[in-house]
Amino acid sequence: MQYTKYIYIILISLFFISCSQKDISFEKVSFSKIDGFFDDDLELAFEVFKKDCEKSQINPKFTNVCISSETYDDAKKFFTENFEAFTIVDRNKSKQGLITGYYEPLLKGSFEKTLKYKYPVYGLPEDLVISDDSKLKDYRNIGRVENNRLTPYYTREEIESNKIKTLKPILYVDNKIELFFLQIQGSGRVELEDKTLVNLAWAGQNGRAYRSIGKYLVENEIFTLEEIDGIKIKEYLNQNKTKVDEILNTNESYIFFRISSNIATGALNTVLTPKRNIAVDRRYIELGTPVFIKTTNPITKEPINKLVVAADVGGAIKGEIRADFYWGFGEEAKLNSHKMKEYGEIIVLEPKK
Structure with a gap:
């Protein structure tokens, strides 16, 4: 069913959204310059990426790289050979944005x-x-x-x-x-x-x-x-x-x-992996994108430097440098989620062309 008046309004909104995206930039960075990248559990991140490929490979942007993932045994080699890394810089030339948390509640x-x-x-x-x-x-x-x-x-x-x-x-x-x-x-x-x-x-x-x-x-x-x-x-x-x-x-x-029949699933329609999936604003980051996130644990104040996959969205998650970190299920996840309002950097991994 189509409603011309409403569709016209939405298309106008899309025009302004596309204009606003011109105000942000993606600053290329080498993997060796990303603090903590090679110290992370890239094998786990690789498994999450392949799991999410079940849905993200429908997007032509990820089709080839998802197929290619099945031919690799080494996670480090897979990511460095198939992706380029870009730090998101907002319209104010800042690399810092708000990182909150969410969890799977029990009622x-x-x-x-x-x-x-x-x-x-x-x-x-x-x-x-x-x-x-x-x-x-x-x-x-x-x-x-x-x-x-x-x-x-x-x-x-x-x-x-x-x-x-x-x-x-x-x-x-x-x-x-x-x-x-x-x-x-x-x-x-x-x-x-x-x-x-x-x-x-x-x-x-x-x-x-x-x-x-x-x-x-x-x-x-x-x-x-x-x-x-x-x-x-x-x-x-x-x-x-x-x-x-x-x-x-x-x-x-x-x-x-x-x-x-499944536990928590995100907008990508895949089961969410605690501490390895995030919600994003998909006007700026497409679902299925590997993202290296640099932020802080809200309780311990220790750094969180992890390669995660964008697999969800949220009504409050609006903006170019904005993410919701999925903590999982249970009391610890609940506490971390409620307390988390940290700042951090978002580095997106884009498939090589």
């Missing part, structure tokens, strides 16, 4: 609604319309049809009113705040009463722009930019239950889920 839930499990996890609605124009790719138009016109889909507040009949819960959880953070992470697990684990994967989004509730709390002087993190946000929400809806609803974006 408690049930397939039946009860007094305890009363917060619905919604599947993809039947009335959600996504433009099928392949030329638009990532800049898809999302909404619903009303009176033969495409209109924006319901906001978070409208969805959580429980008055929209087209919304079908796939299960229920016991914590509204944790459900919100599940949507921020994009996938997770739900433990049932019998200890069975149900995997939830990202199924879609309502098309509304993401807005950080952390930014909202800073703007309203609840926290300073320096002190705020995921843990402090959760503590504040749990201590101010009457303000929860008001704060959460400032982010109109809403994520829908599906039950999956």
Whole structure:
């Protein structure tokens, strides 16, 4: 289904995006000049790259190099012979950007609604319309049809009113705040009463722009930019239950889920590998791209110098030097993710032409 007015707007947006990309540069760097590159576990990075090739090889940019990867036994040789490295430099001539973290959360839930499990996890609605124009790719138009016109889909507040009949819960959880953070992470697990684990994967989004509730709390002087993190946000929400809806609803974006046989998967549709996959802004970095990331562990303050693969995206991950580091599953991953707001460099590996 095509809607000329909306497609025109999106194409204009694409024009301005392409113009903005001219303001950034990619500075070529030799592998020998990348601190920590040869000290990293390149064999593990190589295995992750080949795993992600299952999907990324569809992109002509990666087809040949993915095929070539099956002929190599030496990871160092593979990367240095098949790629060139480029440091991303932003429009302000800086090589530093924000690196945050994410994880796979665990919630408690049930397939039946009860007094305890009363917060619905919604599947993809039947009335959600996504433009099928392949030329638009990532800049898809999302909404619903009303009176033969495409209109924006319901906001978070409208969805959580429980008055929209087209919304079908796939299960229920016991914590509204944790459900919100599940949507921020994009996938997770739900433990049932019998200890069975149900995997939830990202199924879609309502098309509304993401807005950080952390930014909202800073703007309203609840926290300073320096002190705020995921843990402090959760503590504040749990201590101010009457303000929860008001704060959460400032982010109109809403994520829908599906039950999956796999643990956490990213936008590339491959299973995410802890500490070896990242989420990026794919206007600047294509999914499947090997990326050497130089940042800092938020807890130990030790350097993180790792070759990872871009395999996911996120509503908050916007900008040329911007990444979300996937920590995995469990309490340590949760703590690191909530605390991480470090700065670092991003060096992309581009297939040789």
